[in-house]
C-alpha cells in the first residue's frame with residue numbers, strides 16, 4: 001500500500017502518498033499509543049461519518065492521548081482526502097498516534113498526538129464469496145476483560161491478537177476467526193461483530209468487553225424496524241450448534257453471511273440475506 005499515487009492528509013496538510021512517513025522513534029509504533037477508524041464512503045457520502053469521528057475522539061480519551069482536532073475538523077479532513085484523490089466509493093482510514101518527541105519511555109505525555117487520513121478503493125472484505133457464506137475458524141485467543149484493556153476503544157494494540165487469529169484462520173483456509181471472551185462467551189470476529197438466528201429470532205453477543213460496532217448498531221435498528229426480535233445477551237459456545245443462520249457486521253465486512261464456524265454449519269437464510277441486502281440499500285440512501 002505504500003507505493004502508489006495519491007495524497008494522504010497528515011497533521012493538516014496533504015502530502016504525497018509515498019512521502020506519508022513517520023520517524024522510527026514514533027511512540028505509537030513502540031508502545032501501541034495509537035487509535036484508528038475504518039469508514040466507508042458510498043456515492044460521495046461517508047456512512048455514519050460523525051459517529052466514526054466521535055469514536056476516534058473517545059478512543060483517544062481512553063488512551064490518554066487527546067486528539068487535537070474537533071469532530072468538524074476530522075470531518076473536513078476526511079472529505080478533503082476523498083476529493084483530492086477523486087474518490088466517491090472508498091474505504092477511509094483515520095489514524096491518530098503519539099509521535100516521536102521528548103519521551104522515548106513508556107510515558108509519552110510530551111510527545112505530540114498526530115493524525116493522518118488515507119482513502120482507497122476497497123471492495124468486499126471477504127472477496128467474491130460474500131453471499132455464499134464465509135468460513136470461520138475458532139481462535140485460541142480470547143477477548144480480554146475490561147479490567148485489562150480499554151476494550152471500547154478502537155485501539156491498535158487490541159488488534160495484536162486479531163492479526164494472530166486471522167493468520168491462523170487463513171492458514172486453515174478460513175476467511176476469519178470467531179473469538180470467545182475471557183469468560184468463554186461468544187464475542188466477535190477479528191474485525192466484525194456477530195449475529196445469529198434461531199426460530200426466526202436474532203441473538204447477538206452483548207458488547208460488554210468489545211466494540212459495539214457502528215454497523216452492529218445499524219443492524220439492530222434494521223431488525224427492530226422489521227419487527228424481528230433481537231436478544232443482546234451472553235451466548236454460550238454450546239449454543240452455536242442450535243443456530244440456523246449467522247452473519248458478521250462491520251464497516252469493512254458490511255453484512256457478510258457466515259457459512260460455518262469450525263464444525264458448526266449455517267445456511268445463508270432469508271434473514272441474513274434480507275439484512276445484507278437491506279444494509280447495501282441503506283448505506284446508499
Ligand code: PMP
Nearest residue numbers: 191192193211213214215250251
Ligand atoms: N469489532 C472489531 C474488533 C472491529 O475491528 C470492528 C471494525 N471496526 C468491529 C467490531 C465493527 O465495528 P464497526 O461496525 O463500527 O466498523
